[in-house]
Amino acid sequence: MSDFLIRRVPDHLSDWINTGVRQSGLSKTQFVKEALGIAYGQEHTPSLFSGCVPPVRFEPSALPFKFIDLFAGIGGFRSALTKLGGTCAFSSEWDKFSRKTYCAWFNETEEDIWGDINLLKTDADIRRNIADHDILAAGFPCQPFSLAGVSKKKSLGRAHGFEDEKQGNLFFKIAHIAKVKRPPVLFLENVKNLRSHDKGNTWHVIKTTLEDLGYVVFSEVIDACDWVPQHRERVMIVCFDKRVFGKAVPFQFPEPPKTRRPVLGDILDERYDQKYILTDHLWQYLQDYAEKHRRKGNGFGYGLVGPKDQARTLSARYHKDGSEVLIKPPRGGHRGRLDSKRSKGNPRRLTPGEAARLMGFDDDLAAFFGYEDGFPQVVSDTQAYRQFGNAVVAKVVEAVGRQIIQVMTRYLRANGNGCLIKG
Numbered sequence: 001m002s003d004f005l006i007r008r009v010p011d012h013l014s015d016w017i018n019t020g021v022r023q024s025g026l027s028k029t030q031f032v033k034e035a036l037g038i039a040y041g042q043e044h045t046p047s048l049f050s051g052c053v054p055p056v057r058f059e060p061s062a063l064p065f066k067f068i069d070l071f072a073g074i075g076g077f078r079s080a081l082t083k084l085g086g087t088c089a090f091s092s093e094w095d096k097f098s099r100k101t102y103c104a105w106f107n108e109t110e111e112d113i114w115g116d117i118n119l120l121k122t123d124a125d126i127r128r129n130i131a132d133h134d135i136l137a138a139g140f141p142c143q144p145f146s147l148a149g150v151s152k153k154k155s156l157g158r159a160h161g162f163e164d165e166k167q168g169n170l171f172f173k174i175a176h177i178a179k180v181k182r183p184p185v186l187f188l189e190n191v192k193n194l195r196s197h198d199k200g201n202t203w204h205v206i207k208t209t210l211e212d213l214g215y216v217v218f219s220e221v222i223d224a225c226d227w228v229p230q231h232r233e234r235v236m237i238v239c240f241d242k243r244v245f246g247k248a249v250p251f252q253f254p255e256p257p258k259t260r261r262p263v264l265g266d267i268l269d270e271r272y273d274q275k276y277i278l279t280d281h282l283w284q285y286l287q288d289y290a291e292k293h294r295r296k297g298n299g300f301g302y303g304l305v306g307p308k309d310q311a312r313t314l315s316a317r318y319h320k321d322g323s324e325v326l327i328k329p330p331r332g333g334h335r336g337r338l339d340s341k342r343s344k345g346n347p348r349r350l351t352p353g354e355a356a357r358l359m360g361f362d363d364d365l366a367a368f369f370g371y372e373d374g375f376p377q378v379v380s381d382t383q384a385y386r387q388f389g390n391a392v393v394a395k396v397v398e399a400v401g402r403q404i405i406q407v408m409t410r411y412l413r414a415n416g417n418g419c420l421i422k423g
């Protein structure tokens with residue numbers, strides 16, 4: 001004998017239970033089957049679309065759902081989706097420094113985070129290790145595909161893409177997981193040129209693979225500059241399972257916020273260590289390099305910005321010379337005594353804390369996770385810059401995530417599970 005707690009019982013069943021009056025059109029056998037079906041489903045597939053326990057904290061407008069965080073980095077997806085009411089059911093990241101930050105920020109242990117995603121080789125590996133979830137989130141590395149290779153294999157009826165272990169492409173690992181776990185929603189992110197990469201072949205393969213799996217695919221290039229003081233164009237890909245949502249999914253990417261565009265002055269610190277000020281040697285080198293390229297007619301050079309500006313895209317190589325985002329010195333030069341290698345008029349780099357805020361990992365988001373003074377830095381400056389340069393802007397994920405949740409909410413309301421929605 002097992003005891004089941006049946007949550008979210010549809011009206012036609014609960015009316016019968018509460019009143020003892022048989023509801024029209026339902027036999028006793030159907031009633032028992034349906035009730036047991038709900039109980040069984042909830043015990044065995046604990047995601048939103050079959051019922052889940054809401055997390056302790058979520059915004060009143062948010063929906064309790066489960067997601068997985070692939071190519072997790074430092075958790076750009078995780079931070080935003082948790083804020084929207086999600087619970088992370090599985091994370092994968094193989095870089096030891098990113099894992100360190102991720103564990104510290106989200107109170108996880110090393111054992112909680114899966115390493116190399118390619119080690120999940122078979123359907124059985126995936127089923128055994130990845131919990132059921134509503135949203136599969138992944139900012140995956142962009143790798144080239146051979147369209148010709150895929151088409152040829154397809155026409156020969158041979159394994160292609162995610163069925164071909166040798167190919168080992170990370171996108172196909174996402175597709176493999178989607179095929180086995182069938183999450184209702186996929187939420188992917190990549191660099192802007194994914195759509196034009198390899199003359200459009202890469203995007204063609206990605207889109208048709210997702211469609212062949214039965215997903216309706218939406219994609220849009222979004223510039224984060226409406227949410228953070230940085231131009232950062234990334235393609236956002238949102239897919240809905242046709243079998244759940246149908247073919248006409250009412251999804252729209254978010255409109256930019258109506259508030260004024262953020263500027264660097266919003267995220268810069270008044271005080272900073274002098275180590276962030278460029279040495280005379282490096283500053284001279286960057287100026288000479290820019291001049292050399294200017295004379296050749298190239299646009300390469302440093303990006304010098306002030307508090308009223310927006311920054312260029314922060315890259316993973318920012319730690320090398322900081323050239324894409326150099327902060328002008330304050331009027332009258334940097335304050336305090338500087339060592340002999342630096343002059344008061346030299347520009348400076350962003351501090352790691354400023355780089356965090358430039359990526360949307362701001363004090364409000366940190367406070368949501370219990371940090372009063374911003375997210376803690378647990379790796380070297382070099383690693384921290386690299387991690388921020390690779391990350392997704394959490395505020396953009398949050399904005400797109402809200403739109404996804406609207407679709408999920410509509411679906412649940414229409415299907416009699418409206419009581420899930422709080423507020």
Ligand SMILES: C[S@@+](CC[C@H](N)C(=O)[O-])C[C@H]1O[C@@H](n2cnc3c(N)ncnc32)[C@H](O)[C@@H]1O
Binds near residue numbers: 076094098170390
């Ligand atoms: C573009 S970054 C994603 C960053 C993430 N969205 C964030 O907000 O921090 C891609 C990440 O995938 C990780 N990665 C690459 N190959 C991997 C693999 N085979 N298994 C697990 N992680 C991998 C890299 O270490 C990197 O952190």
